[in-house]
Amino acid sequence: MAGNFWQSSHHQQWILDKQELRRDRQFDLNILSEEEYQKVFNFFASIIQVLGEQLKLRQQVIATATVYFKRFYARNSLKCIDPLLLAPTCVFLASKVEEFGVISNSRLITTCQTVIKNKFSYAYGQQEFPYRTNHILECEFYLLENLDCCLIVYQPYRPLLLFVQDIGQDDQLLTYAWRIVNDSLRTDVSLLYPPYQIAIGALQIACVMLGKDNLKPWFAELNVDMDKIQEIVRAIINLYEMWKSYDEKKEIQGLLSKMPKPKPAPQR
Amino acid sequence: MGDNFQNKTMAAVMMDYDFKIKTQNERSKVEDLFDYEGCKVGRGTYGHVYKARRKDGSDTKDYALKQIEGTGLSMSACREIALLRELKHPNVINLIRVFLSHTDRKVWLLFDYAEHDLWHIIKFHRAAKANKKSVMVPKGMVKSLLYQILDGIHYLHSNWVLHRDLKPANILVMGEGPERGRVKIADMGFARLFNAPLKPLADLDPVVVTFWYRAPELLLGARHYTKAIDIWAIGCIFAELLTSEPIFHCRQEDIKTSNPYHHDQLDRIFNVMGFPLEKDWEDIRKMPEHATLVKDFKRSNYQNCSLSKYMDRHKIKPDSKAFSLLQRLLLMDPNKRITSEQAMQDPYFAEDPLPTQDVFAGCTIPYPKREFLTDDDQEDKSDSKARQNQQQQQPNTQQNQVQQNSHDHGANNAKRMRMTGPNQGNNTGGGQQEFHQQQQMMFGSQQQGGSSQQQGNYQQRF
Ligand SMILES: Nc1ncnc2c1ncn2[C@@H]1O[C@H](COP(=O)(O)OP(=O)(O)OP(=O)(O)O)[C@@H](O)[C@H]1O
Numbered sequence: 001m002a003g004n005f006w007q008s009s010h011h012q013q014w015i016l017d018k019q020e021l022r023r024d025r026q027f028d029l030n031i032l033s034e035e036e037y038q039k040v041f042n043f044f045a046s047i048i049q050v051l052g053e054q055l056k057l058r059q060q061v062i063a064t065a066t067v068y069f070k071r072f073y074a075r076n077s078l079k080c081i082d083p084l085l086l087a088p089t090c091v092f093l094a095s096k097v098e099e100f101g102v103i104s105n106s107r108l109i110t111t112c113q114t115v116i117k118n119k120f121s122y123a124y125g126q127q128e129f130p131y132r133t134n135h136i137l138e139c140e141f142y143l144l145e146n147l148d149c150c151l152i153v154y155q156p157y158r159p160l161l162l163f164v165q166d167i168g169q170d171d172q173l174l175t176y177a178w179r180i181v182n183d184s185l186r187t188d189v190s191l192l193y194p195p196y197q198i199a200i201g202a203l204q205i206a207c208v209m210l211g212k213d214n215l216k217p218w219f220a221e222l223n224v225d226m227d228k229i230q231e232i233v234r235a236i237i238n239l240y241e242m243w244k245s246y247d248e249k250k251e252i253q254g255l256l257s258k259m260p261k262p263k264p265a266p267q268r
Numbered sequence: 269m270g271d272n273f274q275n276k277t278m279a280a281v282m283m284d285y286d287f288k289i290k291t292q293n294e295r296s297k298v299e300d301l302f303d304y305e306g307c308k309v310g311r312g313t314y315g316h317v318y319k320a321r322r323k324d325g326s327d328t329k330d331y332a333l334k335q336i337e338g339t340g341l342s343m344s345a346c347r348e349i350a351l352l353r354e355l356k357h358p359n360v361i362n363l364i365r366v367f368l369s370h371t372d373r374k375v376w377l378l379f380d381y382a383e384h385d386l387w388h389i390i391k392f393h394r395a396a397k398a399n400k401k402s403v404m405v406p407k408g409m410v411k412s413l414l415y416q417i418l419d420g421i422h423y424l425h426s427n428w429v430l431h432r433d434l435k436p437a438n439i440l441v442m443g444e445g446p447e448r449g450r451v452k453i454a455d456m457g458f459a460r461l462f463n464a465p466l467k468p469l470a471d472l473d474p475v476v477v478t479f480w481y482r483a484p485e486l487l488l489g490a491r492h493y494t495k496a497i498d499i500w501a502i503g504c505i506f507a508e509l510l511t512s513e514p515i516f517h518c519r520q521e522d523i524k525t526s527n528p529y530h531h532d533q534l535d536r537i538f539n540v541m542g543f544p545l546e547k548d549w550e551d552i553r554k555m556p557e558h559a560t561l562v563k564d565f566k567r568s569n570y571q572n573c574s575l576s577k578y579m580d581r582h583k584i585k586p587d588s589k590a591f592s593l594l595q596r597l598l599l600m601d602p603n604k605r606i607t608s609e610q611a612m613q614d615p616y617f618a619e620d621p622l623p624t625q626d627v628f629a630g631c632t633i634p635y636p637k638r639e640f641l642t643d644d645d646q647e648d649k650s651d652s653k654a655r656q657n658q659q660q661q662q663p664n665t666q667q668n669q670v671q672q673n674s675h676d677h678g679a680n681n682a683k684r685m686r687m688t689g690p691n692q693g694n695n696t697g698g699g700q701q702e703f704h705q706q707q708q709m710m711f712g713s714q715q716q717g718g719s720s721q722q723q724g725n726y727q728q729r730f
């Protein structure tokens with residue numbers, strides 16, 4: 001569907017309004033501060049990233065899974081479905097849509113178990129990954145419903161490649177911008193801006209980092225809303241600022257216990 | 269698992285009770301909204317199709333409900349939903365809605381109902397021909413059909429979607445109603461995006477394709493799916509519309525399932541087209557199965573064969589515009605085959621009669637409506653071959669007529685083979701592939717211990 005972002009469900013249904021997004025998160029934001037909320041998402045995005053890598057998925061698939069995750073919680077509170085279940089479910093669904101081939105159920109669960117045990121013990125201690133295949137499959141139906149069956153997600157990687165080609169192949173610039181796009185998955189930009197704008201934002205940051213002033217004219221010639229690009233740049237820079245003073249290993253347990261959680265059926 | 273496991277497990281509740289109840293109450297069930305019981309009209313490899321009506325009577329239109337075979341979201345179901353959700357074109361079947369039935373884990377797709385399809389239409393013509401009767405159809409019908417098929421495929425191709433399973437049964441035609449006589453390309457379960465293959469398709473589910481519509485390069489082991497492969501299939505369908513016979517009809521019995529190379533099918537193609545000359549298809553030497561081809565075939569056996577002779581035997585004049593377009597669609601060399609866009613510019617479509625939006629051009633539709641399949645047909649689901657036979661033998665006057673004309677009535681469900689599928693083509697080049705592997709973050713790695721820095725492979729891959 002590469003040629004057709006403007007007609008896509010991504011463009012028509014899933015570029016959200018900032019104010020609306022904040023309103024939809026009101027319930028969670030009564031419990032967590034905005035920064036805490038972002039830290040929680042950052043953590044689950046890491047789980048998705050590491051799971052994807054362990055399963056040898058490509059970054060494109062991982063990015064799609066992360067966007068599914070964010071879209072679900074854009075419309076629902078964190079308490080609706082345990083994010084620790086939704087994260088692998090997003091990976092599972094994205095791998096099918098992005099043609100990676102179906103990951104076998106048992107491999108998915110085993111990978112979740114080892115990843116939680118080996119890489120995230122700082123968050124979960126000795127606790128094991130509590131879910132099984134049937135949970136993932138049930139959750140997958142809820143996910144698909146909440147995504148309104150919009151499964152094709154456009155990512156900034158392709159526009160980024162085209163822009164860099166246009167600039168005149170510069171591997172260092174591409175490498176930097178590519179990583180910044182990966183980082184941007186930890187912010188809300190994928191919910192708020194079209195992927196080509198995110199690619200431009202990432203390029204701008206990369207240029208600043210590399211001290212490339214000579215690209216100013218190139219940016220100036222682009223026919224884009226520079227205010228939007230600045231918002232994207234700010235969101236990503238804010239993330240970097242946050243990371244400077246953030247020690248996830250120390251804080252995450254507190255955040256996870258503070259985060260709103262699903263309530264079981266009332267006991268009779 | 270067991271006790272030990274229970275103890276160490278986080279006391280996690282997966283889903284909020286109120287959320288669950290709320291979504292349950294809001295979710296509409298397919299059986300609450302639609303009447304479809306006893307109205308099965310189609311059975312394919314991947315599902316059962318029912319003719320349905322809304323229960324609340326808010327409209328009296330017919331709908332098609334496809335219940336996907338098996339439970340849960342198979343990969344092909346996922347792909348069908350993902351693609352159809354995005355596609356919108358008058359000649360591509362429109363997915364109206366998806367129902368997920370949580371209790372039995374069935375997936376249902378709701379489409380507009382198409383009363384006809386090219387398999388039934390061609391079958392009807394063949395039966396009439398066998399009985400020396402003629403069917404009254406508008407002169408331009410074949411042209412209109414072809415034009416709309418090309419239009420739909422052009423849309424798919426320009427969105428980087430390949431159909432890959434084009435055959436008469438998958439080309440639907442709308443019956444009476446606001447979209448009367450409009451072509452709808454269906455059955456996109458195998459359509460794949462092909463601009464950025466993330467993984468060689470051979471590693472995914474085995475590809476299922478009907479051989480009669482398979483392009484020669486596929487039969488010679490081509491590893492990449494291309495737009496040209498869809499175009500070949502359209503050429504085959506065009507010829508079949510013109511003659512009522514599948515142009516590359518071939519016995520299907522001894523098809524080897526794991527090998528793309530298929531001697532009898534190639535033999536059939538050469539018998540119609542003649543054996544390709546080096547100058548007509550230079551890259552044929554590069555085909556994986558070229559050595560086998562050289563070993564198995566003698567050019568001299570096909571000395572007297574050509575498409576023009578074949579079509580002439582079927583009363584299509586070699587100097588007609590229809591023939592000239594057909595020849596451009598059925599070029600053996602995939603690089604020379606025309607695109608859907610070029611085909612739509614062909615003089616054939618500028619010549620009288622011009623193609624019409626209603627392929628029946630307002631005339632009475634001579635074809636019967638779809639019949640309901642009875643439950644008797646509903647035997648052993650595990651054996652799809654038996655099921656297909658059954659389907660072909662359902663008692664129904666049309667079909668009985670066709671039985672006399674026995675050589676080709678398997679066309680609809682022409683045995684589908686599992687094959688090691690070729691890859692997709694049009695790869696954007698190594699650089700990009702590599703970049704898809706790029707998982708490194710700019711700062712994420714240094715700043716947050718433990719979360720995303722396990723991508724040391726960056727260096728090696730980049
Ligand atoms: N929208 C529709 N309206 C009416 N009939 C339909 C519709 N879609 C499908 N059918 C009928 O049901 C049959 C099977 O549908 P479809 O081709 O989508 O399923 P499939 O399982 O993928 O089939 P195949 O074996 O060809 O792959 C079709 O050949 C056609 O006869």
Ligand SMILES: [Mg+2]
Pocket residue numbers: 312437438455
């Ligand atoms: Mg079909």
